[in-house]
Amino acid sequence: MKLIAISPHLDDAAFSAGGLLASRVDQGWDVTVATCFTGNVAQPTGFALACQLDKGLGADIDYMALRRGEDLAACRALGGRAIHLPFLEAPHRGYASAKMLFAARLPDDRIVDDLAAALVELFAAEKPDLVLGPLCLGNHVDHHVVLDAIRRSCADLTVLLWEDWPYADREDRVAAMPAVIEQLTPETRARRIAACAAYGSQLGFQFGGVEAMSARTERIFEERFYPLHAH
Numbered sequence: 001m002k003l004i005a006i007s008p009h010l011d012d013a014a015f016s017a018g019g020l021l022a023s024r025v026d027q028g029w030d031v032t033v034a035t036c037f038t039g040n041v042a043q044p045t046g047f048a049l050a051c052q053l054d055k056g057l058g059a060d061i062d063y064m065a066l067r068r069g070e071d072l073a074a075c076r077a078l079g080g081r082a083i084h085l086p087f088l089e090a091p092h093r094g095y096a097s098a099k100m101l102f103a104a105r106l107p108d109d110r111i112v113d114d115l116a117a118a119l120v121e122l123f124a125a126e127k128p129d130l131v132l133g134p135l136c137l138g139n140h141v142d143h144h145v146v147l148d149a150i151r152r153s154c155a156d157l158t159v160l161l162w163e164d165w166p167y168a169d170r171e172d173r174v175a176a177m178p179a180v181i182e183q184l185t186p187e188t189r190a191r192r193i194a195a196c197a198a199y200g201s202q203l204g205f206q207f208g209g210v211e212a213m214s215a216r217t218e219r220i221f222e223e224r225f226y227p228l229h230a231h
Helices: 012-026 046-053 063-078 111-126 141-153 186-197 200-207 210-218
Strands: 002-007 030-035 081-084 130-134 159-162 180-183 222-227
Touching: 002 012, 002 111, 002 141, 012 030, 012 063, 012 130, 012 159, 012 180, 012 186, 012 222, 030 063, 063 081, 063 186, 063 200, 111 141, 130 141, 186 200, 186 210, 200 210
Parallel strands: 002 030, 002 130, 030 081, 130 159
Antiparallel strands: 159 222, 180 222
């Protein structure tokens, strides 16, 4: 059996579905995390550069190369493989503030067309039995782009949507009934924590450090997944 998780950013799949991914690996599944927005801009400026500097990384650091390396380590912790698609994150597509990242899509942002075409090719080549993607809790524009691209490209594939974490901690419970509830075991929770810990550049900003992330993850006992048509 083959599973592909379509992750908007280099951390979303592990943060939101790391327990299920580890569990499926242990069950003998071929597990792949395909991350959409991993492309480089040689000399970022403005808000895009600020998104790097606020992580404590200097302007001379190749931020996306660093993050791709973190993702490879996270996927090793889960037991899966990584695919990095070359599309640019929202701060490189004209979204010039944190507020804009969680507002309406810009009229001239047509990245979903290219991303959907790339996912059609990916699914044709990989022939997955199950596709995972974001439910879009938190309303990040890149997550909505990925969900729209999945809708356009999934054809007859089985698609389940994860509760985007850490946004899920701050959102009301989803009204729809989950199609799958993955109960975390001590082993799969530990693997999820190890995968999340690999994203060292993000942990201070997102959680306040690795210890805080680990403590929050220790309180998670299940991951819930929803059918695509129910969202």
